[in-house]
Amino acid sequence: MLAVLVCAAPPARADTAPRDVATWAASADALGTGVAGRSHRLVVHTSVGGTGVRVRLSNAFGDRPITFDSVHAGLRKQGAELRRGSNRRLTFGGAPTVTLPAGATVWSDPLPGSLPAATDLVVSLHSPDAAGPATGHGMAMATSYTADGDHTAEESGAAWTTPTGSWLYLDAVSVRPRAxxxxxxxxxxxxxxxxxxxxxxxxxxxxxxxxxxxxxxxxxxxxxxxxxxxxxxxxxxxxxxxxxxxxxxxxxxxxxxxxxxxxxxxxxxxxxxxxxxxxxxxxxxxxxxxxxxxxxxxxxxxxxxxxxxxxxxxxxxxxxxxxxxxxxxxxxxxxxxxxxxxxxxxxxxxxxxxxxxxxxxxxxxxxxxxxxxxxxxxxxxxxxxx
Missing domain, CATH: 3.40.50.1110 (SGNH hydrolase)
Known part of the structure:
Protein backbone atom coordinates (compact mmCIF):
# COMPACT_ATOMS: atom_id res chain seq x y z
CA MET A 1 0.00 0.00 0.00
CA LEU A 2 1.31 3.44 -0.89
CA ALA A 3 1.73 5.40 2.32
CA VAL A 4 1.98 8.74 0.56
CA LEU A 5 -1.44 8.53 -1.01
CA VAL A 6 -3.75 7.86 1.82
CA CYS A 7 -7.10 9.55 1.29
CA ALA A 8 -10.04 7.45 0.16
CA ALA A 9 -10.75 7.45 -3.55
CA PRO A 10 -14.06 9.06 -4.61
CA PRO A 11 -16.74 6.57 -5.59
CA ALA A 12 -16.97 5.63 -9.26
CA ARG A 13 -20.19 5.93 -11.20
CA ALA A 14 -21.74 2.62 -12.13
CA ASP A 15 -22.10 3.40 -15.82
CA THR A 16 -18.44 3.79 -16.74
CA ALA A 17 -15.00 2.92 -15.41
CA PRO A 18 -12.62 5.67 -14.24
CA ARG A 19 -9.96 6.80 -16.71
CA ASP A 20 -6.64 8.61 -16.27
CA VAL A 21 -6.95 12.41 -16.16
CA ALA A 22 -4.18 15.02 -16.14
CA THR A 23 -3.91 16.65 -12.72
CA TRP A 24 -0.81 18.74 -13.51
CA ALA A 25 1.21 19.56 -16.60
CA ALA A 26 3.82 22.01 -17.88
CA SER A 27 4.93 22.66 -21.43
CA ALA A 28 8.30 21.25 -22.44
CA ASP A 29 11.09 23.17 -24.15
CA ALA A 30 14.85 23.00 -24.54
CA LEU A 31 16.28 24.09 -21.20
CA GLY A 32 20.03 24.28 -20.80
CA THR A 33 22.37 21.29 -20.71
CA GLY A 34 21.79 18.09 -18.78
CA VAL A 35 24.25 17.23 -16.00
CA ALA A 36 25.17 13.60 -15.35
CA GLY A 37 24.78 12.45 -11.76
CA ARG A 38 22.45 15.26 -10.74
CA SER A 39 19.14 14.73 -8.94
CA HIS A 40 16.08 16.93 -9.35
CA ARG A 41 13.38 17.29 -6.69
CA LEU A 42 10.40 18.77 -8.52
CA VAL A 43 7.48 20.27 -6.60
CA VAL A 44 4.15 20.38 -8.48
CA HIS A 45 0.61 21.16 -7.32
CA THR A 46 -2.26 18.84 -8.21
CA SER A 47 -5.67 19.97 -9.43
CA VAL A 48 -7.92 16.87 -9.36
CA GLY A 49 -7.41 13.99 -6.94
CA GLY A 50 -7.66 10.28 -7.62
CA THR A 51 -5.91 6.93 -7.53
CA GLY A 52 -3.04 5.44 -9.52
CA VAL A 53 -0.64 8.37 -9.82
CA ARG A 54 1.49 8.30 -12.94
CA VAL A 55 4.16 10.77 -14.08
CA ARG A 56 5.36 11.51 -17.59
CA LEU A 57 9.07 12.07 -18.18
CA SER A 58 10.20 13.87 -21.31
CA ASN A 59 13.28 13.89 -23.50
CA ALA A 60 11.38 15.78 -26.21
CA PHE A 61 14.22 18.22 -26.89
CA GLY A 62 17.15 15.92 -26.22
CA ASP A 63 19.57 14.97 -28.97
CA ARG A 64 20.62 11.65 -27.36
CA PRO A 65 19.11 9.00 -25.09
CA ILE A 66 18.81 9.71 -21.37
CA THR A 67 18.52 7.14 -18.57
CA PHE A 68 16.65 7.69 -15.31
CA ASP A 69 17.81 5.09 -12.81
CA SER A 70 15.81 6.31 -9.83
CA VAL A 71 12.46 8.12 -9.80
CA HIS A 72 10.38 8.60 -6.66
CA ALA A 73 7.13 10.38 -5.77
CA GLY A 74 6.03 11.65 -2.37
CA LEU A 75 4.18 14.44 -0.60
CA ARG A 76 5.88 17.64 0.48
CA LYS A 77 6.14 18.63 4.12
CA GLN A 78 8.07 21.86 3.67
CA GLY A 79 10.80 23.07 1.35
CA ALA A 80 12.54 20.00 -0.06
CA GLU A 81 11.49 17.82 2.87
CA LEU A 82 8.86 15.12 2.32
CA ARG A 83 6.22 13.79 4.67
CA ARG A 84 7.56 10.83 6.58
CA GLY A 85 6.77 7.50 4.95
CA SER A 86 5.45 9.08 1.77
CA ASN A 87 8.27 8.66 -0.75
CA ARG A 88 7.76 5.68 -3.08
CA ARG A 89 9.77 4.43 -6.04
CA LEU A 90 8.19 4.64 -9.48
CA THR A 91 8.63 1.94 -12.11
CA PHE A 92 8.35 1.90 -15.88
CA GLY A 93 6.98 -1.27 -17.42
CA GLY A 94 7.83 -2.92 -14.12
CA ALA A 95 11.48 -1.85 -14.23
CA PRO A 96 13.10 0.62 -11.80
CA THR A 97 15.06 2.31 -14.60
CA VAL A 98 14.08 3.65 -17.99
CA THR A 99 15.97 5.01 -21.00
CA LEU A 100 14.27 7.56 -23.24
CA PRO A 101 15.45 7.98 -26.83
CA ALA A 102 15.88 11.51 -28.15
CA GLY A 103 12.46 13.08 -28.66
CA ALA A 104 10.61 10.52 -26.55
CA THR A 105 8.33 10.67 -23.52
CA VAL A 106 7.33 7.88 -21.14
CA TRP A 107 4.62 7.33 -18.53
CA SER A 108 5.43 5.56 -15.28
CA ASP A 109 3.41 2.65 -13.96
CA PRO A 110 0.60 3.74 -11.63
CA LEU A 111 1.25 3.86 -7.90
CA PRO A 112 -1.31 2.23 -5.60
CA GLY A 113 -3.32 4.45 -3.28
CA SER A 114 -4.90 7.87 -3.68
CA LEU A 115 -3.59 11.39 -4.16
CA PRO A 116 -5.70 14.32 -2.91
CA ALA A 117 -6.55 17.39 -4.96
CA ALA A 118 -4.67 20.64 -4.25
CA THR A 119 -1.61 18.80 -2.94
CA ASP A 120 2.12 19.43 -3.41
CA LEU A 121 3.40 16.27 -5.08
CA VAL A 122 7.18 15.89 -5.18
CA VAL A 123 8.81 13.93 -7.99
CA SER A 124 12.50 13.20 -7.42
CA LEU A 125 14.58 11.86 -10.30
CA HIS A 126 18.21 11.05 -11.01
CA SER A 127 20.07 10.47 -14.27
CA PRO A 128 23.55 8.98 -14.39
CA ASP A 129 24.16 10.05 -17.99
CA ALA A 130 22.28 13.30 -18.66
CA ALA A 131 24.06 15.36 -21.31
CA GLY A 132 23.26 17.59 -24.24
CA PRO A 133 20.05 19.65 -24.43
CA ALA A 134 17.83 19.13 -21.39
CA THR A 135 14.04 19.15 -21.61
CA GLY A 136 12.04 21.14 -19.10
CA HIS A 137 9.88 24.13 -18.26
CA GLY A 138 11.80 27.29 -17.51
CA MET A 139 9.41 29.60 -15.64
CA ALA A 140 7.78 27.42 -13.01
CA MET A 141 6.80 30.23 -10.60
CA ALA A 142 7.52 27.59 -7.97
CA THR A 143 10.65 26.45 -6.16
CA SER A 144 12.13 23.02 -6.79
CA TYR A 145 15.56 21.69 -5.83
CA THR A 146 18.66 19.98 -7.18
CA ALA A 147 21.41 17.90 -5.57
CA ASP A 148 24.60 16.20 -6.69
CA GLY A 149 24.38 12.42 -6.50
CA ASP A 150 21.34 10.22 -6.09
CA HIS A 151 19.23 11.42 -3.15
CA THR A 152 15.86 10.59 -4.67
CA ALA A 153 14.90 8.01 -2.04
CA GLU A 154 15.59 10.37 0.86
CA GLU A 155 12.69 12.12 2.55
CA SER A 156 14.97 14.60 4.27
CA GLY A 157 15.64 17.87 2.49
CA ALA A 158 19.20 18.10 3.81
CA ALA A 159 20.95 17.16 0.54
CA TRP A 160 18.75 19.39 -1.60
CA THR A 161 20.66 22.61 -1.08
CA THR A 162 20.24 24.27 -4.49
CA PRO A 163 16.86 25.82 -5.31
CA THR A 164 15.68 26.17 -8.90
CA GLY A 165 12.76 27.95 -10.53
CA SER A 166 12.42 25.38 -13.32
CA TRP A 167 11.05 21.86 -13.78
CA LEU A 168 13.41 19.41 -15.53
CA TYR A 169 12.36 16.29 -17.46
CA LEU A 170 8.85 16.13 -15.93
CA ASP A 171 5.93 17.43 -18.02
CA ALA A 172 2.73 15.77 -16.74
CA VAL A 173 1.10 13.93 -13.84
CA SER A 174 -2.14 11.97 -14.07
CA VAL A 175 -4.53 10.31 -11.63
CA ARG A 176 -7.62 8.15 -12.00
CA PRO A 177 -10.49 10.16 -10.48
CA ARG A 178 -14.14 9.18 -10.24
CA ALA A 179 -15.77 8.12 -13.47
Missing amino acids: GTAAVAALGDSITDGWQSSTDLNRRWPDYLARRLHRMDTPVQGVANEGVSGNKVLADGAGQSALNRLDRDVLSLPGVRTVFLFEGVNDIKAHSGVTAEDMIEGYRTIVERAHAAGKCVVGATVGPFKGWGEWDEAAEAVRQEVNAFVRDGGLFDAVTDFDRVLRSPYDQARMLPALDGGDHLHPNDKGMQAMADAVDPTALDCDREP
Whole structure:
Protein backbone atom coordinates (compact mmCIF):
# COMPACT_ATOMS: atom_id res chain seq x y z
CA MET A 1 0.00 0.00 0.00
CA LEU A 2 1.31 3.44 -0.89
CA ALA A 3 1.73 5.40 2.32
CA VAL A 4 1.98 8.74 0.56
CA LEU A 5 -1.44 8.53 -1.01
CA VAL A 6 -3.75 7.86 1.82
CA CYS A 7 -7.10 9.55 1.29
CA ALA A 8 -10.04 7.45 0.16
CA ALA A 9 -10.75 7.45 -3.55
CA PRO A 10 -14.06 9.06 -4.61
CA PRO A 11 -16.74 6.57 -5.59
CA ALA A 12 -16.97 5.63 -9.26
CA ARG A 13 -20.19 5.93 -11.20
CA ALA A 14 -21.74 2.62 -12.13
CA ASP A 15 -22.10 3.40 -15.82
CA THR A 16 -18.44 3.79 -16.74
CA ALA A 17 -15.00 2.92 -15.41
CA PRO A 18 -12.62 5.67 -14.24
CA ARG A 19 -9.96 6.80 -16.71
CA ASP A 20 -6.64 8.61 -16.27
CA VAL A 21 -6.95 12.41 -16.16
CA ALA A 22 -4.18 15.02 -16.14
CA THR A 23 -3.91 16.65 -12.72
CA TRP A 24 -0.81 18.74 -13.51
CA ALA A 25 1.21 19.56 -16.60
CA ALA A 26 3.82 22.01 -17.88
CA SER A 27 4.93 22.66 -21.43
CA ALA A 28 8.30 21.25 -22.44
CA ASP A 29 11.09 23.17 -24.15
CA ALA A 30 14.85 23.00 -24.54
CA LEU A 31 16.28 24.09 -21.20
CA GLY A 32 20.03 24.28 -20.80
CA THR A 33 22.37 21.29 -20.71
CA GLY A 34 21.79 18.09 -18.78
CA VAL A 35 24.25 17.23 -16.00
CA ALA A 36 25.17 13.60 -15.35
CA GLY A 37 24.78 12.45 -11.76
CA ARG A 38 22.45 15.26 -10.74
CA SER A 39 19.14 14.73 -8.94
CA HIS A 40 16.08 16.93 -9.35
CA ARG A 41 13.38 17.29 -6.69
CA LEU A 42 10.40 18.77 -8.52
CA VAL A 43 7.48 20.27 -6.60
CA VAL A 44 4.15 20.38 -8.48
CA HIS A 45 0.61 21.16 -7.32
CA THR A 46 -2.26 18.84 -8.21
CA SER A 47 -5.67 19.97 -9.43
CA VAL A 48 -7.92 16.87 -9.36
CA GLY A 49 -7.41 13.99 -6.94
CA GLY A 50 -7.66 10.28 -7.62
CA THR A 51 -5.91 6.93 -7.53
CA GLY A 52 -3.04 5.44 -9.52
CA VAL A 53 -0.64 8.37 -9.82
CA ARG A 54 1.49 8.30 -12.94
CA VAL A 55 4.16 10.77 -14.08
CA ARG A 56 5.36 11.51 -17.59
CA LEU A 57 9.07 12.07 -18.18
CA SER A 58 10.20 13.87 -21.31
CA ASN A 59 13.28 13.89 -23.50
CA ALA A 60 11.38 15.78 -26.21
CA PHE A 61 14.22 18.22 -26.89
CA GLY A 62 17.15 15.92 -26.22
CA ASP A 63 19.57 14.97 -28.97
CA ARG A 64 20.62 11.65 -27.36
CA PRO A 65 19.11 9.00 -25.09
CA ILE A 66 18.81 9.71 -21.37
CA THR A 67 18.52 7.14 -18.57
CA PHE A 68 16.65 7.69 -15.31
CA ASP A 69 17.81 5.09 -12.81
CA SER A 70 15.81 6.31 -9.83
CA VAL A 71 12.46 8.12 -9.80
CA HIS A 72 10.38 8.60 -6.66
CA ALA A 73 7.13 10.38 -5.77
CA GLY A 74 6.03 11.65 -2.37
CA LEU A 75 4.18 14.44 -0.60
CA ARG A 76 5.88 17.64 0.48
CA LYS A 77 6.14 18.63 4.12
CA GLN A 78 8.07 21.86 3.67
CA GLY A 79 10.80 23.07 1.35
CA ALA A 80 12.54 20.00 -0.06
CA GLU A 81 11.49 17.82 2.87
CA LEU A 82 8.86 15.12 2.32
CA ARG A 83 6.22 13.79 4.67
CA ARG A 84 7.56 10.83 6.58
CA GLY A 85 6.77 7.50 4.95
CA SER A 86 5.45 9.08 1.77
CA ASN A 87 8.27 8.66 -0.75
CA ARG A 88 7.76 5.68 -3.08
CA ARG A 89 9.77 4.43 -6.04
CA LEU A 90 8.19 4.64 -9.48
CA THR A 91 8.63 1.94 -12.11
CA PHE A 92 8.35 1.90 -15.88
CA GLY A 93 6.98 -1.27 -17.42
CA GLY A 94 7.83 -2.92 -14.12
CA ALA A 95 11.48 -1.85 -14.23
CA PRO A 96 13.10 0.62 -11.80
CA THR A 97 15.06 2.31 -14.60
CA VAL A 98 14.08 3.65 -17.99
CA THR A 99 15.97 5.01 -21.00
CA LEU A 100 14.27 7.56 -23.24
CA PRO A 101 15.45 7.98 -26.83
CA ALA A 102 15.88 11.51 -28.15
CA GLY A 103 12.46 13.08 -28.66
CA ALA A 104 10.61 10.52 -26.55
CA THR A 105 8.33 10.67 -23.52
CA VAL A 106 7.33 7.88 -21.14
CA TRP A 107 4.62 7.33 -18.53
CA SER A 108 5.43 5.56 -15.28
CA ASP A 109 3.41 2.65 -13.96
CA PRO A 110 0.60 3.74 -11.63
CA LEU A 111 1.25 3.86 -7.90
CA PRO A 112 -1.31 2.23 -5.60
CA GLY A 113 -3.32 4.45 -3.28
CA SER A 114 -4.90 7.87 -3.68
CA LEU A 115 -3.59 11.39 -4.16
CA PRO A 116 -5.70 14.32 -2.91
CA ALA A 117 -6.55 17.39 -4.96
CA ALA A 118 -4.67 20.64 -4.25
CA THR A 119 -1.61 18.80 -2.94
CA ASP A 120 2.12 19.43 -3.41
CA LEU A 121 3.40 16.27 -5.08
CA VAL A 122 7.18 15.89 -5.18
CA VAL A 123 8.81 13.93 -7.99
CA SER A 124 12.50 13.20 -7.42
CA LEU A 125 14.58 11.86 -10.30
CA HIS A 126 18.21 11.05 -11.01
CA SER A 127 20.07 10.47 -14.27
CA PRO A 128 23.55 8.98 -14.39
CA ASP A 129 24.16 10.05 -17.99
CA ALA A 130 22.28 13.30 -18.66
CA ALA A 131 24.06 15.36 -21.31
CA GLY A 132 23.26 17.59 -24.24
CA PRO A 133 20.05 19.65 -24.43
CA ALA A 134 17.83 19.13 -21.39
CA THR A 135 14.04 19.15 -21.61
CA GLY A 136 12.04 21.14 -19.10
CA HIS A 137 9.88 24.13 -18.26
CA GLY A 138 11.80 27.29 -17.51
CA MET A 139 9.41 29.60 -15.64
CA ALA A 140 7.78 27.42 -13.01
CA MET A 141 6.80 30.23 -10.60
CA ALA A 142 7.52 27.59 -7.97
CA THR A 143 10.65 26.45 -6.16
CA SER A 144 12.13 23.02 -6.79
CA TYR A 145 15.56 21.69 -5.83
CA THR A 146 18.66 19.98 -7.18
CA ALA A 147 21.41 17.90 -5.57
CA ASP A 148 24.60 16.20 -6.69
CA GLY A 149 24.38 12.42 -6.50
CA ASP A 150 21.34 10.22 -6.09
CA HIS A 151 19.23 11.42 -3.15
CA THR A 152 15.86 10.59 -4.67
CA ALA A 153 14.90 8.01 -2.04
CA GLU A 154 15.59 10.37 0.86
CA GLU A 155 12.69 12.12 2.55
CA SER A 156 14.97 14.60 4.27
CA GLY A 157 15.64 17.87 2.49
CA ALA A 158 19.20 18.10 3.81
CA ALA A 159 20.95 17.16 0.54
CA TRP A 160 18.75 19.39 -1.60
CA THR A 161 20.66 22.61 -1.08
CA THR A 162 20.24 24.27 -4.49
CA PRO A 163 16.86 25.82 -5.31
CA THR A 164 15.68 26.17 -8.90
CA GLY A 165 12.76 27.95 -10.53
CA SER A 166 12.42 25.38 -13.32
CA TRP A 167 11.05 21.86 -13.78
CA LEU A 168 13.41 19.41 -15.53
CA TYR A 169 12.36 16.29 -17.46
CA LEU A 170 8.85 16.13 -15.93
CA ASP A 171 5.93 17.43 -18.02
CA ALA A 172 2.73 15.77 -16.74
CA VAL A 173 1.10 13.93 -13.84
CA SER A 174 -2.14 11.97 -14.07
CA VAL A 175 -4.53 10.31 -11.63
CA ARG A 176 -7.62 8.15 -12.00
CA PRO A 177 -10.49 10.16 -10.48
CA ARG A 178 -14.14 9.18 -10.24
CA ALA A 179 -15.77 8.12 -13.47
CA GLY A 180 -16.87 10.89 -15.81
CA THR A 181 -14.21 13.34 -14.61
CA ALA A 182 -12.18 15.22 -17.21
CA ALA A 183 -9.61 18.00 -17.53
CA VAL A 184 -9.15 21.32 -19.31
CA ALA A 185 -5.78 22.25 -20.83
CA ALA A 186 -4.95 25.96 -20.89
CA LEU A 187 -2.89 26.70 -24.01
CA GLY A 188 -1.29 30.09 -23.52
CA ASP A 189 1.66 32.41 -23.06
CA SER A 190 3.28 34.10 -20.05
CA ILE A 191 -0.04 35.24 -18.57
CA THR A 192 -1.16 31.61 -18.36
CA ASP A 193 2.34 30.61 -17.25
CA GLY A 194 1.80 32.94 -14.30
CA TRP A 195 4.30 35.75 -14.72
CA GLN A 196 3.65 38.53 -12.15
CA SER A 197 1.70 36.15 -9.91
CA SER A 198 3.17 35.28 -6.51
CA THR A 199 5.85 32.59 -6.61
CA ASP A 200 5.13 29.41 -4.62
CA LEU A 201 1.52 30.40 -3.86
CA ASN A 202 -0.18 28.86 -6.93
CA ARG A 203 -1.89 32.07 -7.99
CA ARG A 204 -1.76 31.70 -11.76
CA TRP A 205 -5.24 32.02 -13.27
CA PRO A 206 -5.40 28.24 -14.03
CA ASP A 207 -4.66 27.62 -10.33
CA TYR A 208 -7.56 29.81 -9.28
CA LEU A 209 -9.72 28.03 -11.84
CA ALA A 210 -8.74 24.63 -10.41
CA ARG A 211 -9.79 25.75 -6.95
CA ARG A 212 -13.13 26.99 -8.29
CA LEU A 213 -13.82 23.74 -10.10
CA HIS A 214 -12.90 21.72 -7.01
CA ARG A 215 -15.64 23.50 -5.07
CA MET A 216 -18.25 22.78 -7.73
CA ASP A 217 -20.08 19.71 -8.98
CA THR A 218 -18.73 19.83 -12.51
CA PRO A 219 -17.29 16.99 -14.61
CA VAL A 220 -14.23 19.05 -15.55
CA GLN A 221 -11.97 19.03 -12.49
CA GLY A 222 -8.42 18.64 -13.79
CA VAL A 223 -6.49 21.69 -14.99
CA ALA A 224 -3.31 21.39 -17.07
CA ASN A 225 -1.32 24.62 -17.42
CA GLU A 226 0.30 24.66 -20.87
CA GLY A 227 1.45 28.26 -20.83
CA VAL A 228 4.89 29.28 -22.15
CA SER A 229 6.33 32.71 -21.51
CA GLY A 230 6.68 34.65 -24.77
CA ASN A 231 4.84 31.98 -26.76
CA LYS A 232 3.11 32.72 -30.05
CA VAL A 233 0.33 31.01 -31.95
CA LEU A 234 1.98 31.23 -35.35
CA ALA A 235 5.76 31.27 -34.96
CA ASP A 236 8.38 29.40 -32.96
CA GLY A 237 10.59 31.43 -30.66
CA ALA A 238 9.85 31.28 -26.95
CA GLY A 239 9.08 27.60 -27.18
CA GLN A 240 7.49 25.99 -30.18
CA SER A 241 4.41 27.82 -31.44
CA ALA A 242 0.98 26.81 -30.17
CA LEU A 243 0.38 25.19 -33.54
CA ASN A 244 3.56 23.13 -33.31
CA ARG A 245 3.22 22.04 -29.67
CA LEU A 246 -0.52 21.37 -29.63
CA ASP A 247 -0.22 17.59 -30.06
CA ARG A 248 2.49 17.02 -27.45
CA ASP A 249 1.45 19.58 -24.84
CA VAL A 250 -2.34 19.24 -25.06
CA LEU A 251 -3.84 16.52 -27.22
CA SER A 252 -1.57 13.80 -25.82
CA LEU A 253 -2.65 14.44 -22.21
CA PRO A 254 -5.04 11.88 -20.74
CA GLY A 255 -8.59 12.88 -19.94
CA VAL A 256 -8.50 16.34 -21.54
CA ARG A 257 -12.01 17.24 -22.66
CA THR A 258 -11.45 20.92 -23.38
CA VAL A 259 -8.72 23.12 -24.84
CA PHE A 260 -8.80 26.67 -23.45
CA LEU A 261 -7.03 28.84 -26.06
CA PHE A 262 -5.71 32.16 -24.73
CA GLU A 263 -2.87 33.33 -26.94
CA GLY A 264 -2.17 36.06 -29.44
CA VAL A 265 -0.67 39.11 -27.79
CA ASN A 266 2.89 38.05 -28.60
CA ASP A 267 1.96 37.56 -32.25
CA ILE A 268 0.33 40.97 -32.69
CA LYS A 269 2.61 43.27 -30.69
CA ALA A 270 4.09 46.20 -32.57
CA HIS A 271 5.93 45.68 -35.84
CA SER A 272 5.22 41.94 -35.99
CA GLY A 273 3.50 42.18 -39.38
CA VAL A 274 0.85 39.67 -38.23
CA THR A 275 -2.67 40.53 -39.36
CA ALA A 276 -6.00 39.68 -37.83
CA GLU A 277 -6.57 37.30 -40.72
CA ASP A 278 -3.32 35.50 -39.87
CA MET A 279 -4.40 35.10 -36.24
CA ILE A 280 -7.87 33.90 -37.17
CA GLU A 281 -6.43 31.28 -39.50
CA GLY A 282 -4.12 30.09 -36.74
CA TYR A 283 -7.03 29.84 -34.31
CA ARG A 284 -9.07 28.00 -36.92
CA THR A 285 -6.34 25.40 -37.42
CA ILE A 286 -6.06 24.76 -33.68
CA VAL A 287 -9.83 24.41 -33.34
CA GLU A 288 -10.07 22.03 -36.30
CA ARG A 289 -7.30 19.80 -34.93
CA ALA A 290 -8.77 19.82 -31.42
CA HIS A 291 -12.25 19.04 -32.73
CA ALA A 292 -10.84 16.19 -34.80
CA ALA A 293 -9.46 14.78 -31.54
CA GLY A 294 -12.88 15.08 -29.90
CA LYS A 295 -12.03 18.11 -27.74
CA CYS A 296 -14.15 21.15 -26.96
CA VAL A 297 -12.40 24.49 -27.53
CA VAL A 298 -13.02 27.63 -25.48
CA GLY A 299 -11.53 30.78 -26.99
CA ALA A 300 -10.49 33.80 -24.94
CA THR A 301 -10.13 37.39 -26.09
CA VAL A 302 -6.67 38.98 -26.04
CA GLY A 303 -6.22 41.27 -23.04
CA PRO A 304 -5.29 44.98 -23.11
CA PHE A 305 -1.62 45.96 -23.03
CA LYS A 306 -1.35 49.71 -23.62
CA GLY A 307 1.65 50.95 -21.66
CA TRP A 308 3.74 47.90 -22.54
CA GLY A 309 6.76 48.95 -24.60
CA GLU A 310 5.61 47.22 -27.79
CA TRP A 311 2.08 48.64 -27.83
CA ASP A 312 1.06 50.92 -30.68
CA GLU A 313 -2.15 51.88 -32.47
CA ALA A 314 -1.60 49.40 -35.28
CA ALA A 315 -1.22 46.48 -32.88
CA GLU A 316 -4.29 47.66 -30.97
CA ALA A 317 -6.32 47.67 -34.17
CA VAL A 318 -5.34 44.05 -34.84
CA ARG A 319 -6.20 43.09 -31.26
CA GLN A 320 -9.63 44.67 -31.53
CA GLU A 321 -10.32 42.90 -34.82
CA VAL A 322 -9.17 39.56 -33.44
CA ASN A 323 -11.30 39.99 -30.33
CA ALA A 324 -14.38 40.86 -32.37
CA PHE A 325 -13.93 37.59 -34.24
CA VAL A 326 -13.39 35.57 -31.07
CA ARG A 327 -16.60 36.98 -29.60
CA ASP A 328 -18.82 36.77 -32.67
CA GLY A 329 -17.13 34.59 -35.29
CA GLY A 330 -18.76 31.35 -34.17
CA LEU A 331 -15.51 29.39 -34.32
CA PHE A 332 -15.31 28.32 -30.68
CA ASP A 333 -17.58 26.09 -28.64
CA ALA A 334 -17.61 28.84 -25.99
CA VAL A 335 -15.90 32.19 -25.36
CA THR A 336 -14.42 33.81 -22.25
CA ASP A 337 -13.97 37.56 -22.56
CA PHE A 338 -10.74 38.24 -20.68
CA ASP A 339 -10.45 41.61 -22.43
CA ARG A 340 -13.71 42.77 -20.85
CA VAL A 341 -12.59 41.54 -17.42
CA LEU A 342 -9.16 43.18 -17.48
CA ARG A 343 -9.64 46.47 -19.33
CA SER A 344 -10.07 49.88 -17.77
CA PRO A 345 -13.45 51.57 -18.32
CA TYR A 346 -11.58 54.84 -18.88
CA ASP A 347 -9.17 53.56 -21.54
CA GLN A 348 -10.18 50.21 -22.99
CA ALA A 349 -6.74 49.64 -24.51
CA ARG A 350 -5.22 49.68 -21.01
CA MET A 351 -5.47 47.23 -18.12
CA LEU A 352 -7.41 48.26 -15.04
CA PRO A 353 -4.70 49.49 -12.62
CA ALA A 354 -6.02 47.39 -9.71
CA LEU A 355 -5.44 44.24 -11.78
CA ASP A 356 -2.12 45.28 -13.35
CA GLY A 357 1.02 43.43 -12.25
CA GLY A 358 3.00 46.59 -13.00
CA ASP A 359 4.15 46.14 -16.60
CA HIS A 360 0.70 46.81 -18.18
CA LEU A 361 0.59 43.38 -19.83
CA HIS A 362 0.57 40.78 -17.05
CA PRO A 363 -2.14 40.76 -14.38
CA ASN A 364 -1.30 40.59 -10.69
CA ASP A 365 -2.78 38.00 -8.31
CA LYS A 366 -6.06 39.90 -8.15
CA GLY A 367 -6.19 40.04 -11.95
CA MET A 368 -5.42 36.32 -12.20
CA GLN A 369 -8.32 35.56 -9.88
CA ALA A 370 -10.64 37.85 -11.85
CA MET A 371 -9.76 35.93 -15.01
CA ALA A 372 -10.51 32.57 -13.40
CA ASP A 373 -13.78 33.90 -12.00
CA ALA A 374 -14.81 34.92 -15.52
CA VAL A 375 -14.66 31.34 -16.84
CA ASP A 376 -18.06 29.65 -17.02
CA PRO A 377 -17.49 26.12 -15.68
CA THR A 378 -20.38 24.77 -17.76
CA ALA A 379 -18.61 26.03 -20.90
CA LEU A 380 -15.70 23.66 -20.23
CA ASP A 381 -17.89 20.66 -21.14
CA CYS A 382 -19.49 19.83 -24.48
CA ASP A 383 -20.92 16.85 -26.34
CA ARG A 384 -17.93 16.09 -28.57
CA GLU A 385 -16.63 12.52 -28.48
CA PRO A 386 -13.02 11.41 -29.20
